[in-house]
Amino acid sequence: MEQRLTDEERLTLKTGAFGAVLLVSNADPGMLSVLRESAAASGAFAGASGVVKEALTSGPLPRLPRDSQLEIESTVLPALTRSVRILSEKSPSEVAAYRSVVLAAADRAARAHAGVAAAEEAVIARIRAALAESS
Structure with a gap:
């Protein structure tokens, strides 16, 4: 039986998904590349x-850290696992x-x-692992 997600649960899914893209973008930074990467994602x-x-399309955008890749990972990877x-x-x-x-x-x-x-390959591997953790 399917149950509706709460606002907090939807925000967790969005934090994981949008954060995964941010992780990849920050892994190989560049202003023009960030714009292309966001559009592609x-x-x-x-x-x-x-x-x-x-x-992913309702409610507010997640507040993601921007200070360091480690800080972003410490927010996003657990959100991916919680989302699953x-x-x-x-x-x-x-x-x-x-x-x-x-x-x-x-x-x-x-x-x-x-x-x-x-x-970027290394970050995607960490994202894949976070998505598989709760299996």
Whole structure:
């Protein structure tokens, strides 16, 4: 049985998803590349459906740290793991969709500017691990 997500739960899903893109963008920074990466990732989010789309497109934007990559990771990676747990409990049929959308957005962000850098590959591996932790 599917249950509606609370505002806080939707914000957790959004923090994980948007934060994953921020992590990738910060792994290989550059002003022009950040704009390209954000635009590329938004296409993956736009392709979401169901509960995942509702979570990513409704409510306020998450407040993500910007001071350091470590601070961003310490917020985003746990949010990804919590997001999968939330969906596992409330909407199990959406878990795979969330993982897929987040990884697609991260991959699109990484590929948007001059190919995938080693630092971006490493961040995507940490994102994938966070998404798998609650399995």
